[in-house]
Amino acid sequence: MAAHARIALDAAACTSCMLCVRECPTWCITLTAHQESVGDPGARRPRTVNVLDAFTIDWGLCMYCGICVEVCPFDALGWRSDPVGPASAPEGLRHGITELR
Amino acid sequence: MRCDELAVAATSWRATCAELAADGARMLDFLTCVDEPADARIEVLAHLVDVPGRRRVLVRTTVDRADPELDSVVDVLPGAAWHEREAHEMFGVRFTGNPDLRPLLTTGAMGHPLRRTTPLPSRVQTPWPGASDPAERPPEGPPVRPGGRVAARPRSRLAPPGVLPEWTPATEGPRGAEGTPGAEGST
Ligand code: SF4
Numbered sequence: 675m676a677a678h679a680r681i682a683l684d685a686a687a688c689t690s691c692m693l694c695v696r697e698c699p700t701w702c703i704t705l706t707a708h709q710e711s712v713g714d715p716g717a718r719r720p721r722t723v724n725v726l727d728a729f730t731i732d733w734g735l736c737m738y739c740g741i742c743v744e745v746c747p748f749d750a751l752g753w754r755s756d757p758v759g760p761a762s763a764p765e766g767l768r769h770g771i772t773e774l775r
Numbered sequence: 776m777r778c779d780e781l782a783v784a785a786t787s788w789r790a791t792c793a794e795l796a797a798d799g800a801r802m803l804d805f806l807t808c809v810d811e812p813a814d815a816r817i818e819v820l821a822h823l824v825d826v827p828g829r830r831r832v833l834v835r836t837t838v839d840r841a842d843p844e845l846d847s848v849v850d851v852l853p854g855a856a857w858h859e860r861e862a863h864e865m866f867g868v869r870f871t872g873n874p875d876l877r878p879l880l881t882t883g884a885m886g887h888p889l890r891r892t893t894p895l896p897s898r899v900q901t902p903w904p905g906a907s908d909p910a911e912r913p914p915e916g917p918p919v920r921p922g923g924r925v926a927a928r929p930r931s932r933l934a935p936p937g938v939l940p941e942w943t944p945a946t947e948g949p950r951g952a953e954g955t956p957g958a959e960g961s962t
């Protein structure tokens with residue numbers, strides 16, 4: 675079992691459903707996404723999917739409660755054993771999709 | 776480890792804790808409160824552990840939210856002193872018999888921060904990240920929702936949990952005027 679050292683995001687599994695963002699008690703997750711139409715453009719009902727643009731966890735605010743991991747319906751968030759490294763400024767603790775892999 | 780739960784009247788709170796401590800459950804793991812404004816009460820909880828006996832007991836009682844007062848258990852569980860002090864600061868419960876209920880963190884000016892109705896200024900000032908919605912009306916075309924259903928109107932704004940509407944100063948006018956879509960052209 676992975677130690678609870680940090681949280682990783684599987685961006686391909688994330689559907690931008692916003693559940694983790696809305697449940698996080700410290701408001702430290704931000705997410706931006708847009709919608710794209712998929713399938714037959716002539717279909718009577720347009721079908722759209724959410725496309726994730728950015729996902730950030732601010733480790734300066736996160737309290738490692740794990741609520742976001744629990745609440746994600748698509749298992750896109752999970753614990754990892756390698757801890758978050760130090761940063762020389764608060765902005766350095768805001769990790770995006772690349773750092774959260 | 777076995778855990779028993781014991782709900783007692785506020786008048787038997789101290790006696791129950793004393794009895795449990797005498798019976799071996801002498802380690803106070805925590806003492807805290809849960810604010811229940813809808814029921815006009817505050818629940819007080821103490822978690823006692825009997826280490827050699829491998830037994831845990833969660834004692835709970837309720838006090839009146841408007842006048843929360845409870846007997847202190849410091850004489851039977853000395854470790855409760857700090858917990859009662861914290862519960863007094865955060866929830867406003869007066870523990871009679873505890874000689875030191877000075878606040879630990881706050882000046883007392885903002886009220887009792889862990890009561891659900893106490894306004895939290897930074898929660899009002901900080902934009903809630905959950906307010907954005909990928910399914911918001913796209914630049915052109917009718918509004919759509921995931922799953923393809925055409926939404927009749929943009930969704931109502933979600934509010935951040937725990938932030939009460941009355942904390943926000945009413946400077947922006949009424950939010951999300953209901954019934955405007957479709958109102959025009961009704962004649
Ligand atoms: S672990 Fe808790 S505090 Fe950290 S991002 Fe997840 S929900 Fe927020």
Ligand code: SF4
Nearest residue numbers: 688689691692694746
């Ligand atoms: S709960 Fe999971 S799927 Fe939904 S936005 Fe968060 S990470 Fe993505």
